[in-house]
Amino acid sequence: MKEDKEPLSLVLLPIALYTSFVFGINNSGLSTGSLLASGFSYRKGIAVTGMGFVAGALLEGWKMGGTLTGLTGLQGAVLPVLFTTLIITSIVFSIFSFLGMPISLVNILVGSYVGAGLAMNVFVNYAYLNIIVLSWVTLPVLAAFATIACYRITIKLLANMSPVGVGRFHLIAMPVIVFYTAYSLGANNIGLLHNLTLHDTQLIEILLLIFLPVASFFGVMKSGRTSRFVSEGIVGHSPTTVFSSLLVGAVLVWLFTQAAIPVSLSQLLIGGLVGVNLYRKPRVYNKDALLKLVAAWVGATVISFFTALALHGILVSAGGGI
Secondary structure (H helix, E strand, O other): OHHHHHHHHHHHHHHHHHHHHHHHHHHHHHHHHHHHHOOOOHHHHHHHHHHHHHHHHHHHHHHHHHHHHHHHOOOOOOHHHHHHHHHHHHHHHHHHHHOOOOOOHHHHHHHHHHHHHHHOOOOOOHHHHHHHHHHHHHHHHHHHHHHHHHHHHHHHHHHOOOHHHHHHHHHHHHHHHHHHHHHHHHHHHHHHHHHHOOOOOHHHHHHHHHHHHHHHHHHHOOOHHHHHHHHHOOEOOOHHHHHHHHHHHHHHHHHHHHOOOOOOHHHHHHHHHHHHHHHOOOOOEOHHHHHHHHHHHHHHHHHHHHHHHHHHHHHHHOOOOO
């Protein structure tokens, strides 16, 4: 049986690599865009974000293996479920990246994974699924209040510094925070993608560990459009608001990685930035762009779920298990 699965599971590898590449294109804009908004060069943002992705995925990505176990009660899933999940994720991710909108990998992955699992009558742990969905709803609100608190503390600390000291603080702190943010995102999101792919051969395991983070790094180099959407399209930025939102978002993503809960950095970062911009004056944010982004998050999850159900039905009716 294992011999039958090995060549089939190799089919998942290029799909996973492409998905990781698109992930780099899309989600790197969250951190790279924050550096752009703080006055750093685009090239420096790419380098810092890419290194963070690679480090996080390699060092802590394995912790997200508990997500699949928690959702299905299995260490992995049958091949058609994984195949359908990766196909839907890569397509939906590509569409939103083409539109230049930052979208959540975990929303699409979990939505399509649950949809494909239900289509194959795989057991779904709804209690664990509810915890994941609840975290998606509540964490942006928590991030908003935590970012306001972090912003107030940072403002007080910087108030006693000279303009030169404030400039040096941001010059040193921003690349560090962006690296940590990308590190947390790599551990959580790329780690989830890594554990979604069958590891039934040592060769596949090695290839995934090496090339998934590398693929996302190459995607970072193509992330200009989503970077501009974050840095210019939603809320008014200052180095202090960006610093506060990134710090809060990175810490929350890292904490939930330890519990194998997939969370969206885009939701945390945008929630934090909106919260702090509503707190300070003048209030500067693009309401239309924000509503469009929230609709995209919800829509992508729902579309992924129902498309996975439909795609599996088509595959079954066409006769062939994968």
